[in-house]
Amino acid sequence: MDEPYESNLPTSSCATHVYDSPCFALLTPEEKGILDRQTVTITYKKGETICKQGTFASNVMFLEKGLVKIYLEGNPKNLILTITPSGQLIGVPAIYDGNNTFLYSVTTYVESVVKMIDVATFKQLMLQNASFAYRILNLMNENTAQTYGRFFCLTQKHLHGRLADILICLSGRIFKSLEFDLPLSRNDLGELTGMSTESVIRLMKEMKDDGLIELSGKSIKLVNVPRLMKISELG
Amino acid sequence: MDEPYESNLPTSSCATHVYDSPCFALLTPEEKGILDRQTVTITYKKGETICKQGTFASNVMFLEKGLVKIYLEGNPKNLILTITPSGQLIGVPAIYDGNNTFLYSVTTYVESVVKMIDVATFKQLMLQNASFAYRILNLMNENTAQTYGRFFCLTQKHLHGRLADILICLSGRIFKSLEFDLPLSRNDLGELTGMSTESVIRLMKEMKDDGLIELSGKSIKLVNVPRLMKISELG
DNA sequence: AATAGAAAATGACACAGGTCAGGAAAAAAG
């Protein structure tokens, strides 16, 4: 995409920043060696669960390739926290005193390659390399900023605004194109926007009828981004 | 409170963990000296704003004494992220590359004493003391866990559950008693639970009529905690 | 103590958005 609106994407974004995590560059060669020895690389097929909320968090994950959803499990409906493309660290928030379980579940949308890093080693490296630790904190803070934005969005905006928001974010942050094939189901969009599947369908049809987007099955094209942004803004 | 239910407070808690931040204990005497020289202590009166969302984050704050609300500003309604008692660091999430503004606003409920720490110095100390940085990361992760819980709560539960949740948390985490005087207005409770002020009032009256709580003005007493927890659970 | 202003309470009303049931289309499995 020629990034016409990249700079002022709503903070209520669906997705983690596309920020190729260069945190490992801050490690010394020896430290990289230590890390590598305690890391295994695993390939997951589409739809597989990489980690399950509540299980022991024995590793931090680095998504080398793929696309995943990070979500809180609920009954009957989950809450998708973010859609995360490659280059992201996953599972870091599980690291704090008195907790040793994953805060969320992670499932792939496409075949994905994940580096599973032993959490003890990861901690160890943070404790011996302040720059690295600081970098991780930065990443987490960025993540927090995004979560706050979404939190606000989902609790304050109406359906229209929330859906417009998500579509803009998917386009701008994940697929980097105004036209893309959605790997997410309507149900996923619902869990991402905090609305029922039926509402997602209804609203998307409405937006199609209003000429804001083009729709055919899984393929979506944003036609009138300025108006979508207006809708996102006004809630 | 004799902590009958302290251990299994809902994760959707209103409040930051009562965790007397001993992060500064990890600093060397020299580092403490550096910190102290770049810190000023300021007393705020009730209702004053300690930091304003969007302004330059020139310092990290440590709440030495008092009680504050941390919130996202919105029009026409804010979203209160947490109620925070003394012993907490505030403003850390503002620290990340490409950002230099506060993510949220903070306002006091009672007279509060705040240590204003120069942010550059704070960063500096994190970069030179890995244990310190790691500790801060831990605190932030704990905070993230809590935010996720609230996020889930506000997007998935109904009014009854959300209100029960908040009352339990205020009782368990902030006031440490089943009976307490609320410094928050009904409007604040609304911004904390993502509902209108009128709904707060209606529901609290209902809970009073049902014998779940006792109410007289600002004074609240939780009478039937098990049932409140059930309500919180069922949404 | 008196006045003004804010906060709390209450009732009437409206509608956004969830739920449910059923059917069409698409994808996966055999």
Place this chain on the structure above:
DNA sequence: CTTTTTTCCTGACCTGTGTCATTTTCTATT
């Protein structure tokens, strides 16, 4: 290619919650 399963779509209905207008109670200030 057929069968099965999942996803997508539609319409009818209904209830949870917000909005608005008004009154009452509390709090603060002169």
